[in-house]
Amino acid sequence: MISVTSGRQIKEPSSCVILLTLGCTLRxxxxxxxxxxxxxxxxxxxxxxxxxxxxLAKPIDSDFTVIFxxxxxxxxxxxxxxxxxxxxQRGFRxxxxxxxxxxxxxxxxxxAESGLNYIALTLYSxxxxxxxxxxxxxxxxxxxxxxxxxxxKHRSSLEIAIDTVIMAPNLDxxxxxxxxxxxxxxxxxLFFQAVVQPFHSSPxxxxxxxxxxxxxxxxxxxxxxxxxxxxxxxxxSSPQGRKDKINNTISQLKLFKHYFKAPQDFIKxxxxxxxxxxxxxxxxxxxxxxxxxxKPIGNIRDGSLKDIWYSKEAxxxxxxxxxxxxxxxxxxxxxxxxxxxNQDL
Numbered sequence: 001m002i003s004v005t006s007g008r009q010i011k012e013p014s015s016c017v018i019l020l021t022l023g024c025t026l027r028x029x030x031x032x033x034x035x036x037x038x039x040x041x042x043x044x045x046x047x048x049x050x051x052x053x054x055x056l057a058k059p060i061d062s063d064f065t066v067i068f069x070x071x072x073x074x075x076x077x078x079x080x081x082x083x084x085x086x087x088x089q090r091g092f093r094x095x096x097x098x099x100x101x102x103x104x105x106x107x108x109x110x111x112a113e114s115g116l117n118y119i120a121l122t123l124y125s126x127x128x129x130x131x132x133x134x135x136x137x138x139x140x141x142x143x144x145x146x147x148x149x150x151x152x153k154h155r156s157s158l159e160i161a162i163d164t165v166i167m168a169p170n171l172d173x174x175x176x177x178x179x180x181x182x183x184x185x186x187x188x189x190l191f192f193q194a195v196v197q198p199f200h201s202s203p204x205x206x207x208x209x210x211x212x213x214x215x216x217x218x219x220x221x222x223x224x225x226x227x228x229x230x231x232x233x234x235x236x237s238s239p240q241g242r243k244d245k246i247n248n249t250i251s252q253l254k255l256f257k258h259y260f261k262a263p264q265d266f267i268k269x270x271x272x273x274x275x276x277x278x279x280x281x282x283x284x285x286x287x288x289x290x291x292x293x294x295k296p297i298g299n300i301r302d303g304s305l306k307d308i309w310y311s312k313e314a315x316x317x318x319x320x321x322x323x324x325x326x327x328x329x330x331x332x333x334x335x336x337x338x339x340x341x342n343q344d345l
Contacts, residue, residue: 017281021071027136032200044286052300053086065093074102081114088115103147112154120161125170152186159188167195168218175230191247194256196329224260
């Protein structure tokens with residue numbers, strides 16, 4: 001189908017993010033989702049979630065990926081494992097993003113048995129005190145390391161990955177982390193993101209200069225260049241025939257350098273790539289979103305995904321995204337589109 005107003009080809013979705021919750025019990029300094037009050041959220045029932053996933057099998061092929069995120073999805077362990085199993089039975093790939101804080105051995109075994117394909121654990125530093133400081137919990141580092149052991153013990157084909165965020169408190173430990181992951185055979189990959197304004201905080205144009213958040217922002221761009229150049233060297237020096245563990249492309253790492261030098265001026269020169277990703281997100285209340293900053297296109301209770309995907313509301317939201325000028329961090333992190341961003345810089 002083609003959009004009447006823009007002439008863009010509307011493709012079938014390639015992935016879906018399911019947010020079982022936007023709540024969390026940690027007290028992370030770069031994320032304020034723990035301040036979220038979800039007591040009035042009207043969540044879909046387990047049956048409604050399952051019916052939605054089963055409806056995906058009709059218009060979508062087996063390459064479709066369902067990503068479970070949050071907040072902390074392990075706050076809903078029974079719903080999570082049931083939905084992963086349902087996805088697995090339908091032939092979809094599944095991925096889970098978690099802090100690992102609630103990963104005891106039983107949970108690790110349940111996830112492995114559910115058919116989960118990929119799990120990304122967030123580790124900010126190999127220095128325990130820095131990771132715990134950024135997480136706001138004194139035992140988070142130890143729990144994460146234990147989670148890796150449990151997952152490795154019970155998995156068969158489950159991939160274990162590490163996600164991290166580049167920011168001032170952990171900047172000097174990035175190379176140590178990259179080298180550690182490179183040598184740890186339990187870990188399949190490492191993905192870097194650039195620090196952005198904390199989630200669930202009031203928007204500020206120059207948040208990185210504010211008294212509240214400036215401690216997160218690296219003050220010396222030369223140091224950022226030094227450590228990111230080091231990551232590029234590590235990536236380029238991978239032995240021939242062996243998969244490189246840093247999942248970021250070299251161009252994205254170079255883009256991070258530019259972002260930390262000029263965070264306010266370069267993103268606005270680009271248009272959003274979310275329309276090319278053919279992805280959507282389902283929020284804890286069942287609403288279906290193309291972008292977290294605009295109105296949803298429907299709700300999983302409203303009908304089939306096909307009806308929602310090609311609805312009048314979906315067309316309107318796509319046009320809104322197409323003309324959006326928001327200085328959005330997603331463009332350099334999750335929605336990074338290499339060819340377009342490098343043309344625009």
